[in-house]
Amino acid sequence: MSNTEMTNTENNPVLSIENYSLDYETANGPFHALKTIDLSINRGEILGLVGESGSGKTSLAWSIMRYLPKNAREPGGRILLGGDNLLDKSERQMEAIRGRRISMVFQDPSTSLNPTLSLGTQLAEVLMRHRGLSRQQAWKEGEERLAHVGLKTPAQMMHRMPHEASGGEKQRVVIASAFACNPECIIFDEPTTALDVITSRQILDLFVELQAETGVASLYISHDLALVARTAGRVAVIKRGDIVEQGTVREIFTNPQQDYTRELINAVPDPAHRLVKDDVAVTDKPLVKVENVSVHFGRKSFLAALTGKKTERVTGNNAISLSVNPGEILGIVGESGSGKSTLAKAMTGLNRFEGKIWFDGREIRNLGDMDNAYRKDVQIIFQHPDASLNPRQKIFEILSRPLKLFGDGSDLEKQVGDMLEQVRLPRTHANRYPHQLSGGEKQRVAIARAFASKPKLVICDEITSALDVSVQASVVELLLDLQKASGTAYLFITHDLNLIRQIAHRIAVMYRGDLIEVVKAEEIDSPDRADYTRRLIEAVPRAAAQFQ
Amino acid sequence: MTEFLKRLLKTPQGAIGTFLVVLVLAIVVFGPMLAPYDPEKLSPLARYKGPSLMYWLGTDQYGRDIFSRLLIGARATVVMAVLATIAGTLIGALIGTASAFLGGRADELIMRTIDAVMSIPSLLFALLVVNLLGSSTVNALVAVAIAFAPGMARITRSVALSVRKQDYVNAAIARGESSAYIIRREMLPNVIAPIIVEMTIRVSFAVMLFATLSFLGLGAQPPAAEWGLMVSEARRYMHMSAGILIWPSVAIAIVAVGFNLLGDGLRDALNPRT
Numbered sequence: 093m094s095n096t097e098m099t100n101t102e103n104n105p106v107l108s109i110e111n112y113s114l115d116y117e118t119a120n121g122p123f124h125a126l127k128t129i130d131l132s133i134n135r136g137e138i139l140g141l142v143g144e145s146g147s148g149k150t151s152l153a154w155s156i157m158r159y160l161p162k163n164a165r166e167p168g169g170r171i172l173l174g175g176d177n178l179l180d181k182s183e184r185q186m187e188a189i190r191g192r193r194i195s196m197v198f199q200d201p202s203t204s205l206n207p208t209l210s211l212g213t214q215l216a217e218v219l220m221r222h223r224g225l226s227r228q229q230a231w232k233e234g235e236e237r238l239a240h241v242g243l244k245t246p247a248q249m250m251h252r253m254p255h256e257a258s259g260g261e262k263q264r265v266v267i268a269s270a271f272a273c274n275p276e277c278i279i280f281d282e283p284t285t286a287l288d289v290i291t292s293r294q295i296l297d298l299f300v301e302l303q304a305e306t307g308v309a310s311l312y313i314s315h316d317l318a319l320v321a322r323t324a325g326r327v328a329v330i331k332r333g334d335i336v337e338q339g340t341v342r343e344i345f346t347n348p349q350q351d352y353t354r355e356l357i358n359a360v361p362d363p364a365h366r367l368v369k370d371d372v373a374v375t376d377k378p379l380v381k382v383e384n385v386s387v388h389f390g391r392k393s394f395l396a397a398l399t400g401k402k403t404e405r406v407t408g409n410n411a412i413s414l415s416v417n418p419g420e421i422l423g424i425v426g427e428s429g430s431g432k433s434t435l436a437k438a439m440t441g442l443n444r445f446e447g448k449i450w451f452d453g454r455e456i457r458n459l460g461d462m463d464n465a466y467r468k469d470v471q472i473i474f475q476h477p478d479a480s481l482n483p484r485q486k487i488f489e490i491l492s493r494p495l496k497l498f499g500d501g502s503d504l505e506k507q508v509g510d511m512l513e514q515v516r517l518p519r520t521h522a523n524r525y526p527h528q529l530s531g532g533e534k535q536r537v538a539i540a541r542a543f544a545s546k547p548k549l550v551i552c553d554e555i556t557s558a559l560d561v562s563v564q565a566s567v568v569e570l571l572l573d574l575q576k577a578s579g580t581a582y583l584f585i586t587h588d589l590n591l592i593r594q595i596a597h598r599i600a601v602m603y604r605g606d607l608i609e610v611v612k613a614e615e616i617d618s619p620d621r622a623d624y625t626r627r628l629i630e631a632v633p634r635a636a637a638q639f640q
Numbered sequence: 641m642t643e644f645l646k647r648l649l650k651t652p653q654g655a656i657g658t659f660l661v662v663l664v665l666a667i668v669v670f671g672p673m674l675a676p677y678d679p680e681k682l683s684p685l686a687r688y689k690g691p692s693l694m695y696w697l698g699t700d701q702y703g704r705d706i707f708s709r710l711l712i713g714a715r716a717t718v719v720m721a722v723l724a725t726i727a728g729t730l731i732g733a734l735i736g737t738a739s740a741f742l743g744g745r746a747d748e749l750i751m752r753t754i755d756a757v758m759s760i761p762s763l764l765f766a767l768l769v770v771n772l773l774g775s776s777t778v779n780a781l782v783a784v785a786i787a788f789a790p791g792m793a794r795i796t797r798s799v800a801l802s803v804r805k806q807d808y809v810n811a812a813i814a815r816g817e818s819s820a821y822i823i824r825r826e827m828l829p830n831v832i833a834p835i836i837v838e839m840t841i842r843v844s845f846a847v848m849l850f851a852t853l854s855f856l857g858l859g860a861q862p863p864a865a866e867w868g869l870m871v872s873e874a875r876r877y878m879h880m881s882a883g884i885l886i887w888p889s890v891a892i893a894i895v896a897v898g899f900n901l902l903g904d905g906l907r908d909a910l911n912p913r914t
Contacts, residue, residue, distance in 0.1 A: 437810075440814040441813065441814060441816075442810055442813060442814060462816075464816055467815055467816040471814075471815070472810075472814050474807040474811065475807075476807065479806050479807040479808065480806075480807035480808050480810075480811050481808055482808040482829070482830070483830065484829035484830055493812075493815070494815055497815060497816065497817070498815075541811070
């Protein structure tokens with residue numbers, strides 16, 4: 093079916109990759125990053141390229157841009173842009189092609205823009221370089237371009253520095269400069285991953301709009317199947333450098349041919365499919381009660397204290413009150429900077445706070461009240477397992493510390509082994525260093541460490557967001573099994589609304605340090621919800637629902 | 641370990657640096673055994689001799705064999721420099737890591753004190769310490785160690801500050817570990833790599849600082865075969881035979897260059913991204 097479609101739209105694809113392979117020379121012999129890739133994108137088409145981290149998505153993008161590291165080798169194949177083989181081009185010829193005929197939008201706008209140049213200078217530079225405009229012409233054209241990508245005050249925006257614009261505004265500028273020379277093909281490398289839910293929805297809408305208007309051939313790289321389903325017409329699934337399956341979005345979702353594709357689709361969280369039973373008794377005596385907890389950042393400077401000058405402090409949390417029942421999973425959602433992690437840090441004694449925390453009937457007013465017993469009962473798991481496990485300690489040492497602090501500390505070898513088995517890792521992993529484990533395995537070790545002291549409350553701070561979808565699904569499954577076995581309550585912080593709707597009993601929504609509301613998970617999409625909650629729910633793509 | 645050595649020897653700086661340092665260390669260990677003459681044996685008839693088959697590097701103003709004196713003096717010069725650097729590094733690393741961990745006012749207090757100490761040039765500072773304690777080899781070692789500590793504390797602190805933000809330190813605080821444990825077991829092992837690099841480079845400074853102190857008569861005392869002292873004593877007889885002055889200076893230069901290059905090589909080898 094896809095063949096007939098292709099011939100109908102246009103005979104010559106804008107970008108076609110034929111039989112292309114890429115190797116990296118490493119100390120341990122060549123590493124095959126891409127294996128005989130065949131892809132083509134027609135005018136006006138969006139091709140989604142989906143794969144997990146390390147699958148070679150970004151390598152492919154850089155091969156097309158002809159910007160490869162020195163140890164890259166290309167055993168064969170062709171990359172044709174409008175019929176010209178890019179592999180034959182010299183570096184100088186490529187410089188004229190990049191930005192003019194093919195351009196790229198990166199993941200994080202805060203790193204892809206130069207922080208020392210104004211946004212206007214960076215946009216005008218592209219226009220001057222590739223369209224031969226004078227400075228004034230380029231500046232004027234730049235303003236028009238910015239207005240075109242939906243920025244309200246383009247003239248002022250041109251003069252602003254990158255740090256004076258929000259993430260969404262910066263990404264709009266990047267998109268404007270990618271479209272600036274009307275290229276034939278644009279590569280989008282996870283353009284919304286670094287943005288907030290609502291902002292990324294707006295950027296996505298803008299992208300679809302511009303794409304339809306200009307008819308540029310787009311390669312949309314993402315790890316998020318749900319996102320690709322919203323934008324792309326065709327999808328290619330890549331696994332370890334191999335394109336395993338290609339087809340229209342509908343084909344891929346309704347009738348996947350490969351096991352790997354099926355796995356990927358099943359791993360995408362679907363809020364309609366709840367993973368927990370709603371059997372938590374709401375009691376008068378919750379396990380934790382957070383009462384009017386506020387967190388402020390910044391310390392009074394010595395000079396200000398002397399002169400009695402008032403200092404403006406940044407508010408991280410603004411009088412938050414919520415409670416967690418024994419054995420309950422309470423989800424906390426919100427955009428970045430909404431104070432989710434700040435609250436978690438206050439509850440584990442990493443931030444000073446004002447207000448009260450009641451834990452198991454005990455009152456905690458400040459960090460000094462958090463004694464050994466409290467720390468034993470409240471454990472935290474962090475987002476990045478790379479950062480939360482000390483790279484210079486073996487797994488055995490990492491896991492034996494909580495046993496020594498909170499447990500009996502006898503027969504550590506057996507206990508550490510048991511802990512590893514509990515999180516479904518082999519006992520022999522105790523002798524390894526963190527860098528010898530995969531991301532998912534590392535997060536399992538972090539989970540094992542949190543459960544070592546048999547806590548009553550575990551705070552999970554975005555623990556799945558650094559992991560691939562399939563790994564994420566298995567980590568969530570492990571957490572739910574542990575919860576069933578131990579009856580531990582979770583405070584589950586995430587920005588993934590689909591996931592939290594699957595696993596939480598209640599969901600707390602936060603916005604800019606304030607708690608908006610706490611609602612039952614199955615009632616979060618009811619129309620009675622607060623305005624912000626409704627916008628959040630609307631912004632999240634739901635892949636499966638689209639095709640059922 | 642073998643892979644690490646391979647990485648170190650792959651760069652020219654690393655290879656040359658390693659070669660020179662191994663050579664110097666071999667002289668430190670085996671020098672006294674290899675020396676053809678007694679370094680303190682005077683021979684009034686063979687003064688100011690140039691290099692010859694009998695005296696490879698010639699003789700000095702008292703007719704002592706310069707080659708033998710260099711071989712034996714290596715121990716005093718290089719071992720002292722290495723010991724002083726290690727002592728200074730340990731003090732500095734502990735202060736820097738603790739300062740980064742404590743943060744806030746305590747960090748401010750420690751670092752401003754260190755700034756004040758650092759504003760005195762290290763040679764002047766070492767001179768001050770030696771003058772207060774009296775001139776001897778051990779006191780010179782203490783002086784150099786103290787002079788080095790503030791600089792090391794600064795470097796360690798900047799590395800430790802980034803380690804301090806890592807979640808494994810947060811995790812340790814959240815489970816109620818003691819400050820001593822966090823500094824010693826969680827933070828120090830992770831700041832060690834840049835410290836080792838800085839330490840190797842500083843060994844060469846220490847050699848030169850020791851030589852300067854001895855040259856000024858505040859370190860080793862005659863008739864010791866310390867290299868700096870040899871240069872100092874040779875100064876007055878320079879016009880009789882240039883070799884007396886040149887050979888110990890060359891020896892000092894080789895050690896300094898060797899450790900400097902090794903430091904550069906280690907910096908590349910310890911950084912997996914190069």
